[in-house]
Amino acid sequence: MKKRWGLGALVGGAAFFSGGWLLHGAAGPRLSPEQLFDRVFNAVGAYYVDSLPSDSLFRKATDGLLLELNDPYSTMIEGDDYRQLTEQTTGNYGGLGIQIDVRDGLITVVAPLPQTPAERAGIEAGDQILAVDGKDTRGLNQDQAVKTLRGTPGSEVAIQVRRPGMGELIPFKIKRETIHFRSVQPGTLLEGGIGMVQLTPVSETSAEELREEIEALRKQGMTRLVFDLRGNPGGLLDQGVAVSDLFLDPGQQIVSTRGRAEGISRDFAARTDQPWGEMPVVVLVNAYSASAAEIIAGALQDNDRAVIVGTPTFGKGLVQSLFNLGDGRALKLTTARWFTPSGRSIQREVRNEQEQAERLAAQEAGQDTTSLDSLPTHKTISGRLVKGGGGIVPDRIVRTDTLSDGERAFAQAVGGDVAAYRDALVGVALDIKQKRSVTTQQFEVTVAMVEDVYSRLAERGVALTPEQRAGGASLVSQSLGYEIARYVFGRQAELMRRALDDPQVRAAADLLRTSDTPRDLMAQITGE
Numbered sequence: 065m066k067k068r069w070g071l072g073a074l075v076g077g078a079a080f081f082s083g084g085w086l087l088h089g090a091a092g093p094r095l096s097p098e099q100l101f102d103r104v105f106n107a108v109g110a111y112y113v114d115s116l117p118s119d120s121l122f123r124k125a126t127d128g129l130l131l132e133l134n135d136p137y138s139t140m141i142e143g144d145d146y147r148q149l150t151e152q153t154t155g156n157y158g159g160l161g162i163q164i165d166v167r168d169g170l171i172t173v174v175a176p177l178p179q180t181p182a183e184r185a186g187i188e189a190g191d192q193i194l195a196v197d198g199k200d201t202r203g204l205n206q207d208q209a210v211k212t213l214r215g216t217p218g219s220e221v222a223i224q225v226r227r228p229g230m231g232e233l234i235p236f237k238i239k240r241e242t243i244h245f246r247s248v249q250p251g252t253l254l255e256g257g258i259g260m261v262q263l264t265p266v267s268e269t270s271a272e273e274l275r276e277e278i279e280a281l282r283k284q285g286m287t288r289l290v291f292d293l294r295g296n297p298g299g300l301l302d303q304g305v306a307v308s309d310l311f312l313d314p315g316q317q318i319v320s321t322r323g324r325a326e327g328i329s330r331d332f333a334a335r336t337d338q339p340w341g342e343m344p345v346v347v348l349v350n351a352y353s354a355s356a357a358e359i360i361a362g363a364l365q366d367n368d369r370a371v372i373v374g375t376p377t378f379g380k381g382l383v384q385s386l387f388n389l390g391d392g393r394a395l396k397l398t399t400a401r402w403f404t405p406s407g408r409s410i411q412r413e414v415r416n417e418q419e420q421a422e423r424l425a426a427q428e429a430g431q432d433t434t435s436l437d438s439l440p441t442h443k444t445i446s447g448r449l450v451k452g453g454g455g456i457v458p459d460r461i462v463r464t465d466t467l468s469d470g471e472r473a474f475a476q477a478v479g480g481d482v483a484a485y486r487d488a489l490v491g492v493a494l495d496i497k498q499k500r501s502v503t504t505q506q507f508e509v510t511v512a513m514v515e516d517v518y519s520r521l522a523e524r525g526v527a528l529t530p531e532q533r534a535g536g537a538s539l540v541s542q543s544l545g546y547e548i549a550r551y552v553f554g555r556q557a558e559l560m561r562r563a564l565d566d567p568q569v570r571a572a573a574d575l576l577r578t579s580d581t582p583r584d585l586m587a588q589i590t591g592e
Contacts, residue, residue, distance in 0.1 A: 101125075135398050137384055142393040149386075149394070151245070153300060155267045159214040160221070161243045162187060163555075164206075168487040170194070171201050171209045172494075175555045177245070181238045187225070190494050190551045194233065195224040217242045228498035247299075248273035251281045252559050256577050259286035260563055263307070266299030266356035271306035278310075278340065288576040289340075290569060292348045294374060298355025301383060301402075308363040309334045311345060311370065316405070316445075318363040321383050323400030328383075344585040345370040346572040349456060351424040354378035361456045362404035368446045369582065371589055372458040373572050376427050376436065379412025379420070379455035406442040408452030430463055448590060459589045462571040470535020477532045481524070488520035489540075493547035502548060505557045509541040509548070517544060 095103065109121055116124075130138055141149055151157045161180020165172050171193040176182040193201055196212050204212065215221065217240050225234045247270045251261040259281040263274060278289065298304075301321075308318045312334035320331045347370045349361050358377050364370035383400040403409055412420060423435065439451040451457035467475060478485050492513060496502050517540050518533055528536075542565060550558035563569045579585035 133398075137380075137382055138397045139395075140393065141396055142391075146392050146394055149396075152265055153267055155245045155247060155269060157214060157243055157245070158217040158219075158240050159243050160187075160238055160240060162213065164193075164209055164213070165490070166204065166206050166209055167490040169203050171204065171213075172490060174550065177243065180243055181241050185236050185238045187236070188227065189554060190228050190497050191234075192226045193223050194226055197222050215240050228494045229500075244269070246273050248277045250556060251277050251286075252556065252563055253281055253284050253286060254290075254560075254563060254573060256573070257285050257287035258290060258573050258576050259284075259288070260290040260292060260559075260569065262292035262294075263357075263360075264293070264296040266296065266303045266307065266360075268300065268303065270299070270303045271310060274307055275310060275339070282340070287343065288579065289343055289345045290348060290572045290576070291345055291370070292569075293353045293357045293361060294348050294350040294568075295352045296354070296357035297352070298357050298380065301356060301359070304356030304359040305332045308360050309336060309338075311338055311340075311364055312367055313338060313341070316367050319359045319402050319404060321400040321402045323383065325399060328385075328400045342581060344576055344579040344582050346575055346585070347372050348568055348572060349374040349377050349458060350568075351375055351378060351428050351455075353456070354380045355382075358410055358456050359402065359404075362408065362410060365450060365456065365459065366405040366408070366442075366444050368444050368448065368586055371460065371575060371585055372456060373460050373462055373575070374458050374568050375461060375463055376424075376457050377410070377455035378424065379410055381409050381411030404442075404452070406444060406450065406452075408440075408442045408450065410452060410455050412454050428463065429466070446586075446590075460571065460575075462568045465567055467539070468535070470531075471539045472535075474528070474532050474536025474539060477528055477536075478521075478526065481521075481526045484521060484524040484526055485517075488517045488524070489544050489547045490551070491520055492516045492544060493551045496548055497552045502552055505549065505553050505560070507545075507548065509545045511537075513544055513548075514540050 105121065105125065109116065109118060126140065130140065160182040161177040162182045163174040163177065165174050173182075173187055173189055173191040173193070175189045176187045193213075195201060199212075201209065201212060213221070213223075220237060220239045223236050223238065225236060227234055247265055247267045248261060248263050251259050253259050259278070261274065261277050261281070263270060278286075281289075301319075305318050312318065314334055314336065316334045318332045318334060320329075322329050345364070347361050347364055349357070349372060353361065353374075354377065358380065361370075361372055361377065365372050381402050382398045383402055384396050385399040387395040387397060389395055401409060401411060412423070427436070435454060436451065436457060439454045439457065441449045442452050444450055450459075495516075496513070514537055518528060521528065545561055546558050549561045575585060575588055579588065
């Protein structure tokens with residue numbers, strides 16, 4: 065009797081923990097995958113304890129399918145993400161043409177873009193937009209500020225601006241237009257005929273914009289180029305090919321794609337004569353150079369056309385195809401892998417995104433050289449050895465300056481008050497603009513200017529010890545110099561100041577100064 069009670073208890077306990085079961089239908093013949101899906105889908109739709117609309121079921125099935133691919137790059141895109149992707153690939157949006165930053169809770173104009181409604185209306189760097197269509201803008205975050213100013217081309221917007229040095233608010237009525245945000249901003253001409261041009265991202269008009277900007281700099285006397293791909297997240301494959309074509313001779317290989325579907329596997333080669341074949345080129349890259357940017361760097365490295373300087377790139381050697389699904393939705397799907405001319409796959413083999421982020425951070429800091437040493441080697445067209453399988457490894461690794469102990473202590477003290485720190489920097493810069501106390505782009509940041517930043521931080525509740533203030537002085541001075549240059553003299557002045565302080569730019573310039581031809585430049589790397 066006891067045994068029988070124990071068996072009953074065991075069965076009852078199993079039923080309690082596993083739930084109550086109702087059996088529907090008897091076992092039948094083996095189902096095909098399509099039939100299995102239909103059965104499961106219909107059963108969930110008909111019998112699941114909570115009612116689920118059919119469109120919700122289809123969406124869950126779609127999301128589950130993409131999730132099970134274990135590919136972070138294959139995903140459904142919709143809403144704001146779809147809009148942002150469209151803007152990134154085309155460079156077009158409806159708006160006024162203003163670069164903005166939210167500082168101290170106010171929409172602050174970094175710069176009006178050239179030949180846009182904002183520039184024509186007279187908007188200036190440092191202007192603070194206090195109201196849009198009668199609505200107070202104070203307290204908006206960056207995304208909210210952008211959405212407030214953008215809109216349908218042809219629509220009119222009324223804004224009120226506070227300008228440093230003027231007592232009353234300035235009203236503007238501006239009609240929005242289709243704004244094209246260039247992936248190539250105006251370049252910078254350094255000493256010795258060295259020009260610097262940055263490309264980010266790789267969008268529909270990148271190749272043509274790059275050609276125009278290089279030609280403009282050459283008319284100003286540029287004979288050597290620093291081509292900056294740092295921070296470039298990539299973009300369109302065909303434009304990555306077109307940009308590479310500008311630096312290669314007809315027939316030289318650029319990239320090959322290998323996929324399963326018909327028409328996906330292709331070989332891309334240069335088609336036109338390069339317009340600047342005699343010009344030495346150094347390409348700058350870092351851990352945030354990815355995808356199409358890596359295609360460009362890999363093509364120029366494998367063809368011995370440029371020297372790559374910086375830190376190893378992101379390592380994304382996969383091609384995504386975009387399938388427009390209508391209603392503001394699209395499927396971004398990995399359809400191929402790509403390979404550099406030497407046969408390198410630069411796809412970084414990691415288990416997950418966290419591991420990739422950790423490895424990139426270690427490489428940027430110079431703490432992970434063993435993984436670079438273990439990467440497979442390939443040969444360029446001249447026989448130089450280059451690494452594959454872990455991003456584009458530069459010909460000359462140059463890292464950005466690391467913080468000193470004092471600067472690190474200052475950064476830790478500021479900690480979660482970074483926004484207050486940025487606000488203080490911009491506040492001092494705008495005050496200097498109002499007072500017109502800086503009159504030359506070669507200005508020096510004084511001790512009084514740095515102390516002004518510290519005073520504004522204290523007013524915002526950020527208390528610093530004398531040791532922390534002393535340790536952070538050089539860092540504050542450098543950052544403040546950039547903000548003053550931007551708001552007093554414009555974006556170009558800021559870029560010039562940053563370039564002069566940048567160790568990777570300086571390394572590139574040192575290579576170029578003693579190189580009259582691409583062959584001279586390559587000889588510095590090979591030792592010939």
